[in-house]
């Protein structure tokens with residue numbers, strides 16, 4: 435094995451994670467929530483980092499640290515946004531000051547402490563990290579790479595051309611116009627938690643009928659080339675803490691569903707409608723991505739790429755698509771992987787993985803044997819009655 439050992443890190447928004455790679459080989463990966471049992475834990479992933487470093491060979495040290503976004507650009511966007519939202523945006527200031535303190539002081543110190551040298555710390559732009567996590571492990575020599583999420587530093591949607599030379603940026607859509615934030619707004623409206631309940635909204639959609647698509651299309655303009663624009667009079671996420679404005683409630687005709695309230699058919703229909711709009715947008719984006727880059731393969735990452743129903747429609751409805759590869763950790767945890775791969779590559783030509791993709795599986799975190807699982811369950815007052823295949827749980831990566 436050769437190549438630099440690079441530790442990738444994501445943190446300070448949600449889905450904090452650490453990843454260890456050597457060159458293009460993925461050695462270990464873990465999300466902080468698995469250690470702290472705090473779902474989508476955003477804090478600096480000390481436990482995940484310790485685990486990844488424990489997988490280094492004896493005497494080896496990380497050569498570099500790769501962080502999954504540019505904290506300076508992110509800070510700039512946060513300040514600009516607060517400024518543009520004045521005077522109402524003044525309520526963002528206390529949180530903004532806290533975030534800026536963390537990004538400018540705490541985070542650089544935490545990253546530097548990993549190797550002891552500030553020069554070893556590299557910042558990779560948020561969407562480039564996502565794109566790298568999708569393209570570099572993929573089985574394709576070349577591909578269009580589409581990243582769709584809530585927001586990175588400024589980008590919410592980016593298109594890349596992936597070749598042996600790496601990732602070339604082709605186009606972007608910027609904050610506040612965001613499919614991820616649109617979906618999160620409806621997640622909140624239907625009574626689920628933003629940044630973790632989106633999968634519940636997707637799961638709710640098939641219980642309803644998409645009868646409110648026209649109302650939602652008053653809020654978002656979808657263009658034939660895959661681009662889109664939100665009408666920000668309906669959304670408050672730029673001002674926070676709510677994602678939706680009073681106008682949003684007025685158009686939808688009912689107040690947001692309270693968390694844990696019984697879900698009525700109205701909200702099922704809302705879920706079906708926003709899911710239909712998202713799928714329409716993703717199909718247009720993917721079609722445009724293939725036509726613009728001239729590639730027939732497509733790689734996806736970003737939190738919206740976790741919408742497996744939309745992904746299924748791409749596979750079924752785009753005859754021009756020959757290969758589709760989606761980063762399993764498409765959310766921000768996967769950004770730690772992409773950042774590490776990008777830094778480890780260091781501008782060298784990419785080699786296509788032999789015999790498939792470079793992620794045979796996603797079992798990259800700590801493993802436990804069946805006896806340890808049994809004892810832990812018993813401690814928690816649970817019964818260990820069935821494990822389909824204990825060897826799977828005990829597998830060491």
Ligand SMILES: [Fe+2]
Nearest residue numbers: 583736737766
């Ligand atoms: Fe992201």
